[in-house]
Amino acid sequence: MARPPNDPLSRRERQIMDVIYRQGRATAAEVQEALADPPSYSSVRALLRILEEKGHLRHEQDGPRYVFLPTVPRDKARRSALSQLVQTFFDGSTAQAVAALLGEPSSNLSDEDLDRLSLLIEQARKEER
Structure with missing residues (x-):
């Protein structure tokens, strides 16, 4: 791979x-x-x-x-770049990166986007248990 x-x-x-x-x-x-x-x-x-x-x-x-x-599918390249960004600018903290993105005035998240994020957070909570 x-x-x-x-x-x-x-x-x-x-x-x-x-x-x-x-x-x-x-x-x-x-x-x-x-x-x-x-x-x-x-x-x-x-x-x-x-x-x-x-x-x-x-x-x-x-x-x-x-x-x-x-050479690499776009989704894998995205994940790798995002991981590198989180490591570099947020000391490896996904929570800090997400908080920074959500705090951006230009984020313009729709109710549908917020619902999807809520579902992803719920899934992450279940996987942690």
Whole structure:
């Protein structure tokens, strides 16, 4: 089972990964086309190569072009990134991270969101017993 890579990503690298996760697979030209304020084609290719070296992407040859795919499913990459964020900024405290998110004025949680969070909290309580 593949582990999510641990190397932190730059802003542009995160944008590229988002494009590839959204599309499932993409060529350098497709990535460049999907980016807002895109860098040059050669810069996109260089960034894709860096992401591959960091272990975030792999490529397959499709005729003369490389098609890039993520090495780890998005949900696993998300969990790994979130875990790293909680460790780095909240001393490993999930409660502090959740409290910070809920305290954000921009969180705009709907009643449905709050109900879902309540259910998740209940499930966590049951699992602890």
